Amino acid sequence: MLDRLQQDFEAASRAYCAAHGLGRDPDWFMLKLKDEVGELTQAWNRLRGRARRGERSAAELHKNLEDEAADVLGHILLLAQSQGMDLHAAIERKWRFTM
Template structure:
């Protein structure tokens, strides 16, 4: 599955949730939600790494909470990109892959 396919599916879920709760979606809203999710990821990380109270859950459960929060961060990043009309696949490739070293020419 491609990132744009995932983004489309998450966008549809976000629209459904917003309609259900009477939320007006915008780029501002998406950025604030993304910020909220990053905070929740930070809290989960602190808990999973023993830097916060353990909340009475096992290490495996803590790891799952981190994974879930990371999923929220990624999902809201995609929603934010779509709100701004940014193709997340292109944006990611242009930002990250331009730093890849060109393959060395082979010498025979």
């Protein structure tokens, strides 16, 4: 399952970067992940009332949190693929369950 997600995120990321003239080097993967974690934190703060919510409803804020979490997951998978990480093995080793 992770392999398929990695392939899908890789294709989407490659197409996005090509369309916008962005280069992806090893640092880009880590820095983009950090950027997305910041956006997830901002979404959390808005949802929890620790930042300005604007005119957004609680449902809209929750959807934004989900969207940002999806971005973080995608960029973790992109980073792992770019560095040849074996996430299956790491999950089994660290979380002690098999996938």
